Amino acid sequence: MEDTFSFLKHLYRNVLQAVPLPEDVEKYASLLAPRIPDVPLEGPGEVPYSWHQHDVTLLQLSLIQMLASKAENPSTEPAVKRQYVHLVELLQHNGVETTIIRFFDTPDKVLTHLSSKCLSSLVLLQLKCQKEVNSQWLQFCLKTLEGYPVCRMLLPCLTSLIYVCKGILRDKDFHHADIPLKLLGPLHPVFGTFCSSLLSATQRQSATQDSESVNLLSCVLDLLEILVALRVELGSTFSLCHHVLSVSLPQALDIVSSPVPYFVKKQFILVLKKCLLHKAGEDFLPSAHPVSHQPDPVLEQHTSVLAEALLGAVSQGWLLQVPVRDRPSNFGGANDTPESSPDLGILGAVSLCALKALEVKLLTGTKISAVTVYLQTFMGQLLPYLKRHLQWSEQVHPCEWVSVTFMEQDDDMLDVAKCLLQMYIQCHSHFSSTEDQMENRSNIFHQMGCNPHCVFLLFLKNVAFDASVLLDFLISSETCFLEYFVRYLKLLKEEWPQFCLICRQFDELGSGLTRTPLSDPLTPSQLQAHTVGALSSCPAEHSCVPVTGGNAIHSAPSHPCDYLSSLDALQRLVAYDSSDNSDSECAEKEPSVIVQTHVADGTDLDKQTGKPQPKTGFGITPATESTASNTHPMLGNQNKLTRCLGELQDAISKLQSKQLFPYNPSALLRLLSQVSALNRDTH
Template structure:
């Protein structure tokens, strides 16, 4: 038997050609051989490669000598393979095959009998070869590529088992619980978080399967643990001294968790009553706000700010189809109000001034501009727009849920004054524009380069104006002249003229650029 059998299997799977030999043959062929078999959940800090002398373990209880080559034969084939095909590449090919076969098994374009063959192979890999435990063990490998490929293959298998068998993979669930509960002592936190996020994303993008049942089966066992981990990584165990480098393990863990929070945010619309882990970012957003103003790498600040922007612009996929008002959901109303109150509270305490915005752009992993192109000066306009929208949308929602003029005046005046100071510090004046004369002009300068953000900012201000107008109509029939003048000035300064100026100025700037 030659290594060419593994290569031929890859070609057949890639082309969708039926696998002619017994399923046991193929399960043995792609079964991982680790130098140290997985025992418990202890992390591995060494390279785990197929041993050319130790053979490939089959982990099979039945006698299979009549359907697959003996272990010695497989060992010899790996030992005698071409020097250009090293043991590490063999394992990478096996991991690639596992992920490919899962994708093919889920594809309706592949013939049914071919997909059934893949399912038989997966059943053998999971029940006899204990491939899930081996993949979990491989997550702790120092070889980053092997660890990443193992994480991808594990996520594919966990979702496949969840979808086909309506069962959550027990070794993976145990590993996830132990890893999250063991933070910060466990060294495989980032891999655990990334794998969970990948399974969650697979569940969301599968349009052929109802997502609610799978999501509950996936998240309910992890719900309380995820909330505890949120508290631990963002509050109890957070120390900015651990995040001095953007390449540190602590930074990697936090970035992986932010990606998971984004997936949890996208998943909450699938459930009529969202779980606690899907709401935790809204209900305890103060932890995130504190981290943004701390001395952590800029990449973490930016990811968290963009995540907050997604929260305040949150719309469900159902709303996009039906046009219904997403805020009719009681839990989402409660969550948005909690987030808005927390954001406006820190904004009124000069929180915005504590956030330095980097002026450097990223060019495919580098902060240096390519030859012939000047590096962008000034502040990061993407983050500037995101922070501005977070404040404006929080203000819109808070005012929408306020019942009295006094509440609105206090929130609006305080928040807008802080936002204007923030814009003066970081706004990038247009080359065609003169000195800013009216406050309304800042909206055009900040949001001019992004149409979607411009529309959201204008819409927020318009809705605030309508709320002002309704309250004014509901006020006393004969207000004093001073009160009326004060109210008209407040309405003008913050809303009506602002919105009209934004739209007209935006069209003017676009025509000049053209």
Template sequence: MDMSASGGAEQLFQSLSHVYRGFLRGTCPRLMGGDVVKVIMSGVCGREHGKASWEISCSSMTLLEKITSGVLLHKLPADVSAGWEEILKALLEETDLMSQLVQQLHAEDQLVSHLAAKTVSRCVLYLLKKSGMWSPVWQKTCIQVFSSCPPGPAVDACLWSLIEVFKRLLTGPSQETVRNLVAVFDGSIMVLCSKLLPEEKRERTLDIFTFTKSWTTTFCLFLDLLEALTMSSISCEAEVCLRSQRIALIHSSALLTVISYCSEVFIRKKILLFLKKVLLQKVGDDWFPRDGMSFRLRYKSLSSDMSLLTRHVLQAVTAGCLQRIQTEPAASFGGAQHILVDEGPKPDGVMLRALSLVLLKSIELQLQAEVDGTTDVCGHLHSLWGFLRRSYASQVEVTHLCCWISLLFGDQDDDLMEAASSFLSIFLISRRSLGLDCSAMSEVACVSGYNPHCHFVLLLQSISFDHSILLDFLISSETCFLKYFVRYLKVLTGDWQGFSAACGCKPTSHVDGKDEFTVCAHSSHLRPNVEDSVLHTRVGLVEYDSSDESEESETTYEGPAECAIRKKTSVPLWSESSSLLSHHMCTDVMGQRTCGTLDRALLCLSELGQVVKRLQQKKLFPYNPSSLLKLLAEVQDCFHQLNRCETLQAPT
């Protein structure tokens, strides 16, 4: 077919449609290979077709991206794929296709530049797979744009293209290729970094930044690039990392400055979510499964870099950054939220959780790293609680600080477990450094809101003491519950008095018109009211008692002051202590005192032990739970001894 003779845009559209339909059918088009190459090239260039050039260029780039993806991902039959590969080879080796595509990266139209970025990325990956070489024209263009262009469509398109290449390579087998890619762009990325981040320790330099729409878009893509670079420092086993791979850690002070002074809500939230992923060792989780990837000590200075990040966070809090951060109303899809007359808009929970976890994790890691115990744990935590009070304004009245964990993270299991785990570490390290006994430390921790006993009781109450939900957590890979649970049980068995105190509570405080928290008069421990809690009741993912050898169960609540007893028959007891516990709960406990939170908590743990033991015996538990069962048995023994002492002391 003679394209110069046909000339018209309409015929070119028909030819492109013919090629595209052939690709969708999984066949090669009837046109000869050379003609297909001419059709695609004419479409990508598209400039000589007047008003139709935009549509022709977009259609051609979409077609080329689909073809390249199909070949790369092996979505086509082998014989058909070979035909398309010949066409791609001709396009990439015998024409100036890449030069034409990278020119489109500069297009003012964002759709055109984005389609060009997608297509270029696929072509770069295809060339790399076939020849092991980068596209020189792509490499040169991106470096020039990063080094010389201001924020705008060209920078955005090059950033998007580089990020896409990084993502694909990070999931591949060759980490040497990733290392080479970072080395190629290291210098130009650092130049771009200097344009987008304010100078260290000079907050007023933010005045020169105009937070335009172009800057906002470019900065968001830059954060995605930082995530890819940070992940590359984890996955590559080099002892020394390049500067660009360490930006998120060594320039964290500049990122925190942007949070404090940037007027764009989305920018502040995106930075906080990124820092949260860095500190929780979850960079890249939104892109693909981790496959066991973690922050192992990949390069020599990683430990000191992480310490620098946590120190910058704590310094920013000390300098009053929380007072400068404005919280916006939570997003509501489909329109504005309905707000009662006496209520204000609810704050953005995603942002508040991210900020809280960034601070909690920074305190934890800084305590672990230091040897002189200089971190002001109480001061930092009270800064956080003050910030949260301002954020929730008149909607929440919390008189016991340990309850913030439930208010913030009650409906986000993964964040809840991370927060509980950090609080537990802070508690243990502080107890060791202060040299306090268990009872005194629990009182100190309650004053600043990090008593792990209160947190565990709040967790049990939020799930209505349902052992099957704890079992869901234990076998889930989505949270760090197993690690947290084992560590907490060790604390519980060594501080039974602290756990008992956290379970015994009376008067109330107020949340959104509902009685939410009750407080212990003698020790100020606080817990949610189980019967009137606004925290949602979780539903177990699996019905573990539905097997042939299981029994039907029924939970009966006689009243708010009475204990819920799970009625079971012919249950294979998992330890002798559980039998003693059941006896005492049905006789001594119910007969001599009101059954409250403590009894329900121990019954929940007892039932958890029973079902884990049964699953272990049937070889259905996903890992060896022997250590867990031993700790649960120790908890049962503590409770049995307590009940026996009360029985002996009771008047005859």
């Protein structure tokens, strides 16, 4: 045994460095084959053989996994790769898969875990080299899933499925429709039946489940997300993935009211959010999903089924069943803060899920009037729900829930802002173009907490009207800010008077003149009356409440320093005049387009041409600018916003002139110039 252990350690060093094996491959195969203990396990605390033999078995499994990984690694030399593949084939010929599967039925969790990873590596290697699924592994998975709830090897079976599916997602060599189909095709009916049975059993439980059942449910949720990620990433039609979207996930909505631990409920909410946003798998993929603007009717159809199920659950009080605990402590430490704060992760995910479901319903041809009713019904439940959990002690703006709920999640906040903006724009066609009707629509969306102008102003107030923050969002590809910003600027052009009115009302609030309590929003029945009146000819009995007076739009009082924008950061970013290297780099290499976004009217920003727009001062004359620069804290919200956009426009123009901007911003600069012209006309 000592000689075997020393030999394996020497082999480990060779495989770690991916060097050729010095001795005969058959000798390595005989020493690498793990052995089943002679004495069977009788209890979870018993060890059937010496710890030395246990360590040898673990080392053998680790070495087999390393050999499979090195054999499929492109950086391994061809001669070494052939030798490693031959060694693995010898192990498989001797029935190593059967031995590894038998390790799954042991109470030793370390042995089970390593066995699952080892077998998954062998399956992936065979998929890559021979383009076929390991038959023993596939039969084991099918038999185990069919045996639920009697089979004791469900957890290692699901863990192995997760490893294999993740491996297919991460390696582009597997991104051929025939390879995933060979795996997912046989699993479809069996896994669908197993998933429905497990979720039904979870809903029938009357007491908290044991740890094994909880781990099983958590693994199933991981696998559901991975299957949706396969559909989104590969773009092929897989019946199992569609079953997950249209059947399994809608059935899993009842998890929030089931007697399972809080972390499982939160995991499900996050999986639901990623699937609705088509961001499934973003946590373990090597890169984010590429933005695709090609229509996918099949995927949209199954996503709409999930959205419809979620909206139906929300209308029946699903929000009230979603638990929200205190914010979790970082790194497992104790939360010693004097005031408890809610878990914003689950609050934000629930809000985004329902709003995205509404947007999906809107894009699938649902009547705008029905979507408006859905929106007002949902917001009538969401605002009190958020107010109760966030424990707002003072009156706040109805639209401030976006910035408060998503203060720690920029990407989700921008997704919510884009959803609200999209629905606001789509509902535009069902309101007449008269001034009263436009004001009527603005009132309705304000009372529902969905006015896009208020959302954008509150977002800028939270970043202190700092243009460098906006520039960072525009350059980053991690959020949808570019698409949202372009769409909002187009709306801002059309509704500039309404925006100016909202800015004045924000200013009045800062002076203590007006206030609109969130504690007294319109009830769902009142919102219904307002909506019906707005969608008709707006008769007198359905006329909306005026914006001024007691229902005026408001914000939290402005801090005296909330306009001290980081101009130094902008200047450091764009001031390359003293650097000869930056100019030479620009001359040698053209900038590559790394962002490609289609805006609402089909304009492709990266295809726009034209020279950078000249600096405009954004409607502020030199005298005004000089005066305003000395009184930053006293500027109104409209001037703060226009100055912020002016700084942003100047920074983008300078970066574009030096070919340092990652895409062609001509269309964006043109929109900023048009807003600047509107501001000058206002002054």
